[in-house]
Amino acid sequence: MSERITSWHSNPSKPKFSPPPGAVDAHCHVFGPEVDFPFSPKAKYHPEDAGPDMLFALRDHLGFSRNVVVQASCHGTDNAATLNAIAQSNGKARGVAVVDPAISDTELQKLHEGGMRGVRFNFLKRLVDNAPKDQFLDVAGRLPKGWHVVIYFEADLLEELRPFLAAIPVPVVVDHMGRPDVTQGPDGADMKAFRKLLKSRDDIWFKPTCPDRLDPSGDPWDAFAKAVAPLVADYPDRCIWGTDWPHPNQQTILPDDGHLVDMIPRIAPTAELQQKLLVNNPDRLYWAD
Numbered sequence: 022m023s024e025r026i027t028s029w030h031s032n033p034s035k036p037k038f039s040p041p042p043g044a045v046d047a048h049c050h051v052f053g054p055e056v057d058f059p060f061s062p063k064a065k066y067h068p069e070d071a072g073p074d075m076l077f078a079l080r081d082h083l084g085f086s087r088n089v090v091v092q093a094s095c096h097g098t099d100n101a102a103t104l105n106a107i108a109q110s111n112g113k114a115r116g117v118a119v120v121d122p123a124i125s126d127t128e129l130q131k132l133h134e135g136g137m138r139g140v141r142f143n144f145l146k147r148l149v150d151n152a153p154k155d156q157f158l159d160v161a162g163r164l165p166k167g168w169h170v171v172i173y174f175e176a177d178l179l180e181e182l183r184p185f186l187a188a189i190p191v192p193v194v195v196d197h198m199g200r201p202d203v204t205q206g207p208d209g210a211d212m213k214a215f216r217k218l219l220k221s222r223d224d225i226w227f228k229p230t231c232p233d234r235l236d237p238s239g240d241p242w243d244a245f246a247k248a249v250a251p252l253v254a255d256y257p258d259r260c261i262w263g264t265d266w267p268h269p270n271q272q273t274i275l276p277d278d279g280h281l282v283d284m285i286p287r288i289a290p291t292a293e294l295q296q297k298l299l300v301n302n303p304d305r306l307y308w309a310d
């Protein structure tokens with residue numbers, strides 16, 4: 022396999038913003054450790070180890086209380102590394118799994134017992150070989166009670182995905198708002214298309230995350246703040262936030278996680294919005310039981 026890559030900042034700053042008690046980093050990952058949890062033979066990138074100890078140290082450094090660990094594509098449909106992180110967290114982590122759509126109901130139940138509360142469908146061609154919509158819908162109809170679907174796609178796929186998204190029988194959480202071009206501004210074509218999706222169902226949620234991926238102007242990501250703050254203001258009960266650590270495939274950017282946290286008060290300027298984004302909303306999706 023190819024050379025291993027490091028995609029995270031080695032010395033992230035302490036954020037100026039203090040997250041409220043109980044705050045959840047609701048989009049992060051673990052990589053390995055490879056010796057215990059080998060990467061998938063189909064993985065499109067080969068990261069250095071970024072295991073639970075590192076994730077929990079970052080959580081504490083940034084002032085967060087809990088994590089939602091999203092299975093990354095480099096681990097394919099073997100969720101062992103993510104389940105291990107949840108198991109090591111003393112109840113402070115829940116997860117989102119990636120599954121083979123042929124998974125049995127018994128296996129899904131085991132994932133629930135391991136702390137998973139959602140399943141992720143990834144439509145990025147650079148990350149996965151295929152994304153079978155019919156099989157995804159089949160598994161979405163068999164999820165344990167209270168689960169949701171997390172979906173990852175880029176803005177140019179949204180139109181094609183609308184019928185599929187409308188057919189998902191459980192709540193849907195859209196990673197990184199479906200990757201709009203934030204330089205178009207809050208009223209640009211991509212944001213308008215995404216708002217149309219949010220209007221189409223009241224159980225579609227989003228993550229106003231990843232300025233480092235979405236804003237080519239770079240840190241402090243002013244275009245991201247300008248385009249995204251109105252969305253959070255208009256849908257305060259349907260958003261959750263995360264660092265995206267260890268920032269898969271961002272090895273040429275290495276965002277400072279402290280600076281990412283300091284984006285929060287720019288997109289959620291009041292204590293009430295921050296409480297919803299960081300505590301109440303992720304609680305509803307991940308700690309309802």
Ligand SMILES: O=C(O)/C=C(\CC(=O)C(=O)O)C(=O)O
Nearest residue numbers: 092093094095148265269270
């Ligand atoms: O971590 C993210 O949200 C984004 C990713 C990686 C990813 O999703 C994965 O590997 O599963 C990306 O754009 O490369």
